[in-house]
Amino acid sequence: MCEFYATFWEEGLKTAAKGKTNVFILADSNLPEAYLEEVVEVLSPQIEVNTFVLEGGEGIKTLEHAQVIYNELDNMGADRKTLFVCLGGGTVSDLGGFAASTFKRGITLVILPTTVLAIVDAAIGGKNGVNFKSEAGLLKNQIGTFHSPEFIGYNPSWLESLPSMEVRSGWAEMVKHGLIQGSGELLGELYGCCDNEPVTLKKIVPLLKSSAAVKEAVVNQDPTEKGGRVVLNLGHTVGHALESYSNLRHGEAVAWGLVFMLETSKMKNGFSESEVRRLQDWIVKGVGVPLPEVASGGLWGLMIKDKKNSNGTVTDLLFRKSGDIGMDFIWKRDEFTTLWEQFRSKFV
Amino acid sequence: MCEFYATFWEEGLKTAAKGKTNVFILADSNLPEAYLEEVVEVLSPQIEVNTFVLEGGEGIKTLEHAQVIYNELDNMGADRKTLFVCLGGGTVSDLGGFAASTFKRGITLVILPTTVLAIVDAAIGGKNGVNFKSEAGLLKNQIGTFHSPEFIGYNPSWLESLPSMEVRSGWAEMVKHGLIQGSGELLGELYGCCDNEPVTLKKIVPLLKSSAAVKEAVVNQDPTEKGGRVVLNLGHTVGHALESYSNLRHGEAVAWGLVFMLETSKMKNGFSESEVRRLQDWIVKGVGVPLPEVASGGLWGLMIKDKKNSNGTVTDLLFRKSGDIGMDFIWKRDEFTTLWEQFRSKFV
Numbered sequence: 001m002c003e004f005y006a007t008f009w010e011e012g013l014k015t016a017a018k019g020k021t022n023v024f025i026l027a028d029s030n031l032p033e034a035y036l037e038e039v040v041e042v043l044s045p046q047i048e049v050n051t052f053v054l055e056g057g058e059g060i061k062t063l064e065h066a067q068v069i070y071n072e073l074d075n076m077g078a079d080r081k082t083l084f085v086c087l088g089g090g091t092v093s094d095l096g097g098f099a100a101s102t103f104k105r106g107i108t109l110v111i112l113p114t115t116v117l118a119i120v121d122a123a124i125g126g127k128n129g130v131n132f133k134s135e136a137g138l139l140k141n142q143i144g145t146f147h148s149p150e151f152i153g154y155n156p157s158w159l160e161s162l163p164s165m166e167v168r169s170g171w172a173e174m175v176k177h178g179l180i181q182g183s184g185e186l187l188g189e190l191y192g193c194c195d196n197e198p199v200t201l202k203k204i205v206p207l208l209k210s211s212a213a214v215k216e217a218v219v220n221q222d223p224t225e226k227g228g229r230v231v232l233n234l235g236h237t238v239g240h241a242l243e244s245y246s247n248l249r250h251g252e253a254v255a256w257g258l259v260f261m262l263e264t265s266k267m268k269n270g271f272s273e274s275e276v277r278r279l280q281d282w283i284v285k286g287v288g289v290p291l292p293e294v295a296s297g298g299l300w301g302l303m304i305k306d307k308k309n310s311n312g313t314v315t316d317l318l319f320r321k322s323g324d325i326g327m328d329f330i331w332k333r334d335e336f337t338t339l340w341e342q343f344r345s346k347f348v
Numbered sequence: 349m350c351e352f353y354a355t356f357w358e359e360g361l362k363t364a365a366k367g368k369t370n371v372f373i374l375a376d377s378n379l380p381e382a383y384l385e386e387v388v389e390v391l392s393p394q395i396e397v398n399t400f401v402l403e404g405g406e407g408i409k410t411l412e413h414a415q416v417i418y419n420e421l422d423n424m425g426a427d428r429k430t431l432f433v434c435l436g437g438g439t440v441s442d443l444g445g446f447a448a449s450t451f452k453r454g455i456t457l458v459i460l461p462t463t464v465l466a467i468v469d470a471a472i473g474g475k476n477g478v479n480f481k482s483e484a485g486l487l488k489n490q491i492g493t494f495h496s497p498e499f500i501g502y503n504p505s506w507l508e509s510l511p512s513m514e515v516r517s518g519w520a521e522m523v524k525h526g527l528i529q530g531s532g533e534l535l536g537e538l539y540g541c542c543d544n545e546p547v548t549l550k551k552i553v554p555l556l557k558s559s560a561a562v563k564e565a566v567v568n569q570d571p572t573e574k575g576g577r578v579v580l581n582l583g584h585t586v587g588h589a590l591e592s593y594s595n596l597r598h599g600e601a602v603a604w605g606l607v608f609m610l611e612t613s614k615m616k617n618g619f620s621e622s623e624v625r626r627l628q629d630w631i632v633k634g635v636g637v638p639l640p641e642v643a644s645g646g647l648w649g650l651m652i653k654d655k656k657n658s659n660g661t662v663t664d665l666l667f668r669k670s671g672d673i674g675m676d677f678i679w680k681r682d683e684f685t686t687l688w689e690q691f692r693s694k695f696v
Contacts, residue, residue: 063411067480070491074482077660102450105475105492105573127453132415134422143418144453145493225453312425 005209009112009153010042013085016110016151020083022048024073026096028056028088031114035158039087039112047083050076056091061130063143069099080104089115090122090250094141097128101147109149114158116170116204117251120177120211123152125219125229139305140244146224156205164200168287169251171199174207175283176258177214180231182323186210191282199286230317230327235261237316238340241302246292255287256347263343265319268329275322284347291347296340300333353557357460357501358390361433364458364499368431370396372421374444376404376436379462383506387435387460395431398424402443404436409443409478411491417447428452437463438470438598442489445476449495457497462506464518464552465599468525468559471500473567473577487653488592494572504553512548516635517599519547522555523631524606525562528579530671534558539630547634578665578675583609585664586688589650594640603635604695611691613667616677623670632695639695644688648681 007015017023023043027036036051043049052072054060073082084107086096093111100109113123129144159167171194178187186207193203215232222229239257243250259280265271303314314331355363365371371391375384384399391397400420402408421430432455434444441459448457461471477492507515519542526535534555541551563580570577587605591598607628613619651662662679 063415067411070480070487071482074480074484074487102491102493104490105477105494129453132418132422134419136422139418139422142452143450145450146453 005152005154005212007153009155012151012153013039013042013110013112014046016108017043017047017083019081020047020108021079021081022050022076023083023085024076024078025049025051025085025087026069026092026099027051027053027086028092028114029053030056031088031158032161035114035155036087038155039085054092054095056088058091058131061091061095061141063130063132065095066099066102066130069096070103073099073103078103078107080107083108083110085110085112087112087114088118089113090118093118093123094128094144095130097126097147097149098130098144101128101145106147109147110151110153111149113152113154115162116159116167116201116208117173118170119154119159119208120170121173121215123149124212124215126223127225137305138244140240148223156208159201159205162201164198165249165252165289167201167204168199168289169249169255171204172251172255172258172283172287174204174211175286176232176234176254177211179258179279179319180218180234180325181214184323186214194286195282196285198288231325234258234317234325237261237303237306237314238299240306241299242292242294244302245294245298248289248292252287252289255283255289256291259283259291259347260340260343261316261318263346264316264329264339267339269318269320269326271319271321291344293344293348296337296344299340300336303331303336353500353502353560355501357503360499360501361387361390361458361460362394364456365391365395365431367429368395368456369427369429370398370424371431371433372424372426373397373399373433373435374417374440374447375399375401375434376440376462377401378404379436379506380509383462383503384435386503387433402440404439406439406479409439409489411478411480413443414447414450414478417444418451421447421451426451426455428455431456431458433458433460435460435462436466437461438466441466441471442476442492443478445474445495445497446478446492449476449493454495457495458499458501459497461500461502463510464507464515464549464556465521466518467502467507467556468518469521469563471497472560472563474571475573485653486592488588496571504556507549507553510549513597513600513637515549515552516547516637517597517603519552520599520603520606520631520635522552522559523634524580524582524602525559527606527627527667528566528582528673529562532671534562542634543630544633546636579673582606582665582673585609585651585654585662586647588654589647590640590642592650593642593646596637596640600635600637603631603637604639607631607639607695608688608691609664609666611694612664612677612687615687617666617668617674619667619669639692641692641696644685644692647688648684651679651684 084100086093111123113119126146126148129141132139132143235258238260239254243253262276266276316329318329432448434441459471461467474494474496477489480487480491526538583606587602591601610624614624664677666677
């Protein structure tokens with residue numbers, strides 16, 4: 001079982017390193033050097049530590065980079081008792097988690113997320129993945145495994161170097177967790193801290209753990225995505241396609257995916273018009289980036305390929321009413337085209 | 349749970365294909381075409397079937413070949429409900445199992461082994477893997493996952509096209525299963541059928557299931573190789589190194605690994621000299637290939653890197669007495685050098 005933000009990161013990390021041969025830390029070169037030094041200092045009195053830095057970003061999520069890591073692991077004399085630590089955002093743990101899960105059929109993984117998005121989302125749930133360029137196009141996150149970290153921990157002060165766009169992008173996944181949490185408690189707190197005011201790190205740091213806990217509860221029910229975990233895809237059907245098609249960050253694309261999901265919930269399920277309007281205004285203001293000009297055809301092609309879809313249908317999640325999400329809406333292509341184009345003319 | 353040779357292969361395969369989107373069959377091009385046609389005919393009344401042939405052999409176990417498969421899967425419109433079938437020997441299921449376990453984080457796998465070795469060993473237990481060429485050398489099977497097939501089945505008539513060397517290579521793993529089975533029943537049957545007579549397919553076919561059952565019982569106790577499964581490495585410490593260093597087939601290398609293990613058990617543990625002599629003579633005659641000229645230094649370098657070793661030590665398995673295998677023998681390099689050179693002068 002994963003020890004999920006249960007102890008201070010220093011303690012959790014030291015515990016995970018006990019009885020190991022050595023430690024490999026994969027770190028994002030975009031981080032201030034002091035963060036990696038801080039992690040090395042925690043471990044080095046106890047065990048041999050090897051570090052490797054890569055510039056984080058979607059571009060590192062390839063099998064070629066996994067091979068660079070395998071080579072580094074071999075160079076340092078890694079064995080089945082080597083501890084693999086990821087220090088960085090979601091792209092570092094997506095790649096690092098994949099490498100750790102496939103090197104000698106799986107070595108122990110610790111994730112130390114350094115972004116809001118990674119803390120509340122990417123680090124949790126054991127999913128890793130790299131992208132693959134097929135003849136037909138880029139398959140995002142479609143090569144990967146489930147490999148749960150033994151420990152996840154973070155230092156809130158690492159977030160202080162994040163650009164505000166990155167904070168807002170992470171905030172969008174917190175909003176998603178607020179929307180799927182049955183009780184509405186997190187959504188209320190998010191509203192309370194950031195309504196009519198710009199989203200800032202200081203306001204959301206106290207809510208990181210409760211946001212992460214929403215995801216944790218969902219994945220514990222469904223660790224290998226056989227059923228209930230699909231609720232985490234709220235806003236992601238269109239969100240993922242938008243992310244592939246534009247320069248939006250993941251959270252920014254998800255924010256617009258949520259705004260579209262709300263619009264569709266209103267049109268198809270009669271979800272409260274006033275609630276939709278209030279949530280849409282709040283999300284659009286909070287995320288702070290405009291909807292890119294993307295036509296429905298391009299999105300549709302990507303939605304069809306999404307790994308959670310099968311048999312050529314696009315399944316989506318829509319609100320029926322507050323706190324009640326239906327997970328079996330099936331898009332007809334014509335209907336999607338009409339609704340997306342209406343949405344686009346309203347929001348672009 | 350894997351349905352392990354429990355039903356006829358046709359029935360098991362049809363059951364596994366129920367409710368799937370389509371089927372991808374990865375087949376060894378060395379097989380007679382009729383085998384693949386036979387498998388396609390079983391499925392095609394029920395579901396769309398796509399086939400892809402690759403020339404089996406250790407050379408296909410690379411990440412490059414995995415990528416070729418991902419591309420084929422994407423071309424055929426594979427999704428999370430695609431069934432992945434491997435038809436061939438262990439190299440086909442090692443590669444195919446890896447591709448199936450990483451494509452969209454894992455799709456359903458069926459293995460239809462077509463060699464003795466694959467039936468009694470490679471197909472069972474969920475381990476897959478590819479080789480990786482690091483700066484320091486070839487890392488065999490060190491990139492992989494655990495991904496259990498949903499069904500394993502075979503047609504005994506597929507074995508009839510096997511070269512006799514391939515049959516004898518598979519027989520060596522059956523001997524290993526005979527040695528580790530506490531009751532000695534399988535070893536007795538193997539002795540009975542092949543003592544003082546060449547190993548033939550006809551004699552060992554009736555023993556395939558009981559040999560496979562020995563492995564199945566071990567892996568069910570330890571699916572992810574945390575402990576007891578290590579007993580399956582009997583004869584493999586030196587066997588794997590010999591295989592890497594020479595042109596021996598896997599089973600041939602394991603046969604010589606077992607012969608050396610028996611020698612060491614006699615020298616270090618006082619294991620019965622007469623029993624060692626009898627087993628060694630039988631294995632050497634049965635496998636029918638000479639011990640290659642390999643010096644101890646090269647073997648040692650490979651043994652140190654074996655994925656089951658950690659902390660720079662080489663752990664091995666030796667008999668203490670009949671039916672009693674100790675799993676914690678630790679080699680000293682000097683001692684290995686001496687014993688290997690003695691062994692070599694005796695058997696080469």
